[in-house]
Amino acid sequence: MLTRWQLDISHLERPATQISPLVPWFQRYQRELKVLGLASGIMGGVIVMLMLVIRRLRKGEQQLQQSHALFEGVFDQSFQFIGILDADGQLVSGNLALQELVGQSVLKYDRPLWRWYCWNTHAVVALSQAFASVTSDQPMRLALEIQSHDDGLRMLDVGIKRLPAAEVGGAQFLFEARDVTSRHQMEETLREREISYRLLYEQQPVMLMTVDSQARIQSVNQFAADLLGYSKRELLGHKITSFYADEDMLPQQCVSGATDDASQRVWRRQLRYCCADGRQVWIREAIRQGQHRQLMVVGEDITATYELEARLAYQPAMMI
Secondary structure, three states: OOOOOOOOOOOOOOOOOOOOOOOOHHHHOHHHHHHHHHHHHHHHHHHHHHHHHHHHHHHHHHHHHHHHHHHHHHHHHOOOEEEEEOOOOEEEEEOHHHHHHHOOOOOOOOOEHHHOOOEOHHHHHHHHHHHHHOOOOOOEEEEEEEEOOOOOEEEEEEEEEEOOHHHHOOOOEEEEEEEOHHHHHHHHHHHHHHHHHHHHHHHOOOEEEEEOOOOEEEEEOHHHHHHHOOOHHHHOOOEHHHHEOOOOOOHHHHHHOOOOOOOOOEEEEEEEEEOOOOOEEEEEEEEEEOOOOOEEEEEEEOHHHHHHHHHHHHHHHHHO
């Protein structure tokens, strides 16, 4: 080609041929491989974390199902009367005991709990006010009377508590009640017996006083106050020896120095008391040990007997 065109290239230098060495592909794409490895590591870590989270969620779901089944079992088989109320006080769910208590004819899901026909007027007002006053930090507790389906009137110890919104998804309340009819009847019986005992204590025609370990009067009946001419307030807290006419022993000293049979735990003596108007009365005391190191002092007025004995003893002396 050069001869044909009569070209002379002798004056040109022969170019040096440069051959680039072969570069391995992993060196050529080293940066891309690092980025790919870093991304793969991050994605692998994310996948492992997701697997752990899914495993934990499944385990939590199983535990939640077990807890839910256990709660349903306790909820239905409990002897307490349990119900779930919504924000308006209407029954969402009630256990079998609550349904048997009021009966299916009284159980209503379309009206507040306190508008059921089993409550009296006082219970309706008290229950509605308690429901309105319930807060998350302050549950309400009250005693109410209910007309049961089978057993007539029964006394319930009712508690209303607000459930956490995060657990139920809304404002709901837990209604719990237990039957305290027997305890209420026992308390009423004890109260009546206490009143009867108090009336009997006050109306006894003898002195009845309770003194502590320091001989101070802790309780006294009305007969003793009337006999001595003092009010109960003037007698309580004072030492019983301050009303003695003579220097007689304390009741505790009399008990500790008695020679009677200790199994009887009753010690007797006769002494004079000073009245508020200056009179002196003879009292036959019977001292009995009580509880908490206290002594029960029972006194009988024998002034008339002493005066009669003195009069009879004076008449023979006059005849002589």
